Amino acid sequence: MKSLDNCLIVGAGMAGLMAAHRLQAEGVKVTLLDKGRGVGGRLATRWADSETGAKAYFDHGAQFFTVRDARFQRFVNEWRNGGLVREWSRGFPAALHSANDDGHPRYCGVAGMNAIARHLAQGLDVRLSAQVKRLSHDDALWQAELTTGEKVAANALILTPPVPQSLTLLDDVLAQWPAATREALAEIAYDPCFAVLATLAGPSGLPAPGALQLQREPIAWIADNHRKGISPDVHTLTIHAGPEFTRTHWETPYDEVAQLLLDAAREWTPAPVQSWQVHRWRYSQPQRLYPEPCLLMTAPLPVALAGDGFGAARVEGAALSGLAAAEALLAYANI
Numbered sequence: 001m002k003s004l005d006n007c008l009i010v011g012a013g014m015a016g017l018m019a020a021h022r023l024q025a026e027g028v029k030v031t032l033l034d035k036g037r038g039v040g041g042r043l044a045t046r047w048a049d050s051e052t053g054a055k056a057y058f059d060h061g062a063q064f065f066t067v068r069d070a071r072f073q074r075f076v077n078e079w080r081n082g083g084l085v086r087e088w089s090r091g092f093p094a095a096l097h098s099a100n101d102d103g104h105p106r107y108c109g110v111a112g113m114n115a116i117a118r119h120l121a122q123g124l125d126v127r128l129s130a131q132v133k134r135l136s137h138d139d140a141l142w143q144a145e146l147t148t149g150e151k152v153a154a155n156a157l158i159l160t161p162p163v164p165q166s167l168t169l170l171d172d173v174l175a176q177w178p179a180a181t182r183e184a185l186a187e188i189a190y191d192p193c194f195a196v197l198a199t200l201a202g203p204s205g206l207p208a209p210g211a212l213q214l215q216r217e218p219i220a221w222i223a224d225n226h227r228k229g230i231s232p233d234v235h236t237l238t239i240h241a242g243p244e245f246t247r248t249h250w251e252t253p254y255d256e257v258a259q260l261l262l263d264a265a266r267e268w269t270p271a272p273v274q275s276w277q278v279h280r281w282r283y284s285q286p287q288r289l290y291p292e293p294c295l296l297m298t299a300p301l302p303v304a305l306a307g308d309g310f311g312a313a314r315v316e317g318a319a320l321s322g323l324a325a326a327e328a329l330l331a332y333a334n335i
């Protein structure tokens with residue numbers, strides 16, 4: 001019987017949080033390390049003070065999620081019954097005055113997408129502002145060295161950052177893995193995405209349900225967070241740029257990026273823009289995935305790689321990947 005007394009999970013996004021719950025339920029001691037100031041990773045909600053002093057809220061990463069898997073549906077049903085999530089729509093149009101109802105529910109967090117992560121983090125040992133700089137090991141233990149110099153050890157590891165970031169941490173270990181595995185991991189690639197978060201002086205021109213899934217350049221997505229219900233007191237917009245625009249303007253100053261995207265959004269912003277912020281997602285959504293829901297390597301010590309780069313993309317893919325990583329470790333340890 002192999003030892004799985006404790007497990008370190010790097011990343012407290014959807015994948016890491018789901019993995020932690022699954023392991024903790026089997027009596028494994030779990031510690032999550034996240035470099036962010038809060039949990040959730042790309043399940044991100046931001047707030048700002050508006051000109052009136054009221055708080056303006058924005059979902060600036062994942063906007064909604066869908067459910068295909070019966071197992072994930074059970075979690076979502078529970079969240080829905082508890083008032084954490086709600087159905088937002090059954091599709092988003094690609095243009096004004098058109099409809100796109102495919103009958104498939106799109107869910108969102110009632111108080112923003114990040115609230116789902118904060119709910120999942122309850123009862124877990126999560127260390128925030130804890131950026132792992134390096135991973136090393138001896139015969140029995142992994143050791144994570146944080147940028148603060150602190151070291152944390154455990155006998156198993158789950159890595160959930162976007163894969164290029166996980167590979168950087170594994171640098172010292174990768175050479176011991178088969179070349180085909182390294183190549184498959186190196187192929188996982190993500191699109192970058194600029195998010196512009198704008199506060200408006202009045203309502204946007206976006207009709208119900210409050211978002212357009214344009215899937216084009218320069219704007220791929222635009223959502224009204226007030227209509228969505230997460231910014232009750234202030235009209236706010238989330239604009240996501242397409243991957244081509246984002247790549248082209250990656251080094252462009254933020255005020256120029258904001259201007260270009262707000263100009264492109266003018267037909268949906270009849271009210272003046274009062275303020276804006278720009279967020280740059282280097283890894284937004286994977287375009288090339290690892291074919292399995294996780295990758296478990298057992299030499300030199302057990303480590304599972306997980307996240308939305310494995311199996312299926314998006315929020316649901318990340319959740320199922322986290323569960324798969326936990327279960328792969330439990331099976332390895334015969335638990």
Ligand SMILES: Cc1cc2nc3c(=O)[nH]c(=O)nc-3n(C[C@H](O)[C@H](O)[C@H](O)COP(=O)(O)OP(=O)(O)OC[C@H]3O[C@@H](n4cnc5c(N)ncnc54)[C@H](O)[C@@H]3O)c2cc1C
Nearest residue numbers: 011013014015035041042062063132161307308314315318
């Ligand atoms: C702009 C945008 C729009 C999106 N829209 C949708 C959508 O509408 N629907 C949908 O289903 N999905 C959407 N997604 C994708 C969805 O957000 C992700 O698939 C999902 O949240 C990924 O979860 P994860 O746990 O795999 O990764 P993450 O959420 O990225 O979690 C990884 C965590 O690892 C942490 N981390 C990284 N490196 C380190 C380190 N060295 N030390 C410590 N911690 C570290 C990070 O801080 C992060 O919290 C969108 C994403 C973006 C960015």
